[in-house]
Amino acid sequence: MFKTKRYLNFLMFASLIGILASCSYDFIEYPAPPPPPDPEDTISFSLQIEPIFNNNDKCTACHKEGFAKGNFTTGAAYNAIVxxxxxxxxxxxxxxxxxxxxxxxxxxxxxxxxxEADLILFWIQKGALNN
Ligand code: HEC
Known part of the structure; x- marks a missing residue:
């Protein structure tokens, strides 16, 4: 009798831990992706893609003239990428x-x-145009 109760307590404790762990992992590891853009949408390299790299020097702090891994500054980015x-x-x-x-x-x-990554992917899916 006593042993059975302990066993049940252990089972309840273990499943509680399991539930808590699975919830938090789902939350941290897999943020919901944004809905895919409408295939009818258009996208502009100069208005929507290039500014991603230059925004507060997010990428162009390093990816600028003379950097071996690609110059993503305005005007140079397209030829570095395509x-x-x-x-x-x-x-x-x-x-x-x-x-x-x-x-x-x-x-x-x-x-x-x-x-930003999804926007870049969409731009490539639309042909990676210099527009
Ligand atoms: C602090 C400097 C720095 C910043 C800021 C930076 N990068 Fe880089 N990037 C590097 C270095 C160094 C490499 C080469 C080593 C590596 O891949 O990590 C590189 C490599 C790359 C490559 C691979 C290029 C190739 O020819 O294989 C891509 C693509 C890239 N970066 C994109 C980005 C994007 C997009 C951003 C902005 C979100 C960014 N980087 C911001 C330093 C930086």
């Missing part, structure tokens, strides 16, 4: 999309926000 950092066949494999993605481990410097 075609070498783009994969038009499999847009998700484009280096400019995944390298500094918030869930990427390869770029130890500043990351893109999820919304």
């Amino acid at each position: 075609p070498s950092l783009i994969n038009l066949t499999v847009p998700e494999e484009s280096i400019i999309y995944w390298h500094a993605h918030p869930s990427s481990d390869v770029h130890t410097q500043k990351k893109l926000s999820l919304a």
Whole structure:
């Protein structure tokens, strides 16, 4: 009798821990992605993509003239990114999309926000135009 009660207590305790752990992991590891943009939407490189890199020098603090890993400053960014950092066949494999993605481990410097990364992916899906 006593042993059974202890066993039940243990089971309840263990499942409580399990529930708490799964909740917090889901919350921390998997933020809800923004809804995919409408395929009818248009996107402009100069108005929506280039400013991501220059915004408060987020990327251009390093990625500027003379930096071996690409100059992303206004006017230079397009030629630094297209075609070498783009994969038009499999847009998700484009280096400019995944390298500094918030869930990427390869770029130890500043990351893109999820919304910024998704915008870049959408721009590539629309053909990575210089518009
Ligand atoms: C503090 C300096 C610094 C900042 C800020 C920075 N980067 Fe980088 N970036 C680097 C360095 C150093 C490398 C090469 C080593 C590496 O991949 O981490 C690199 C590499 C890259 C590459 C790979 C280029 C290639 O030719 O393989 C991409 C893409 C990239 N960065 C994107 C970004 C984006 C987008 C931002 C802004 C969100 C950014 N970086 C901000 C320093 C920086």
